[in-house]
Amino acid sequence: MKAGADILGRRDAAVEGERGGRPALALTGVRAGYGGLAVLDGLDLTIGRGEVYALLGPNGSGKSTAARVACGLLSVDAGLVEVGEREVVLDHRARRRIGLAPQETALFPALTVRETLSTVARLAGLRRRAVAEAVERA
Numbered sequence: 001m002k003a004g005a006d007i008l009g010r011r012d013a014a015v016e017g018e019r020g021g022r023p024a025l026a027l028t029g030v031r032a033g034y035g036g037l038a039v040l041d042g043l044d045l046t047i048g049r050g051e052v053y054a055l056l057g058p059n060g061s062g063k064s065t066a067a068r069v070a071c072g073l074l075s076v077d078a079g080l081v082e083v084g085e086r087e088v089v090l091d092h093r094a095r096r097r098i099g100l101a102p103q104e105t106a107l108f109p110a111l112t113v114r115e116t117l118s119t120v121a122r123l124a125g126l127r128r129r130a131v132a133e134a135v136e137r138a
Contacts, residue, residue: 022085024049024072025098030079032069039065043079071098 015133025047033039039062047053055063067132068074074086081088083098117138121131 021049022082024051024084026080026082026083027066027070028080030069030081031077032065032074032079033077035080038077040069
């Protein structure tokens with residue numbers, strides 16, 4: 001991340017002792033950017049199970065780039081991105097375990113909330129039965 005960006009975290013006391021093992025998300029030495037311009041250069045970020053994080057910073061500080069890398073939507077030039085025990089680049093199942101909520105307030109303004117959730121789930125590759133179950137849980 002560039003100077004001026006902050007990563008704020010909060011550990012949930014109820015799950016603090018249960019986390020153990022591998023972190024939920026780990027970015028190690030990540031270098032990534034666009035058109036040869038590095039936006040992230042050596043980013044290290046570890047988020048444990050049960051932790052909630054927010055990436056805060058001014059425009060252009062690398063927040064969206066870090067999120068895109070974590071989700072497997074942007075390839076890294078160097079470093080490692082892991083979700084649980086799976087490397088995002090090598091294992092497509094890792095990408096299914098993490099999602100990205102867009103900044104826009106209405107992704108599909110003509111759809112209901114249920115329809116939007118269903119659409120996004122289908123775009124993420126969930127099967128029809130899994131979509132219905134996931135939307136119902138949400």
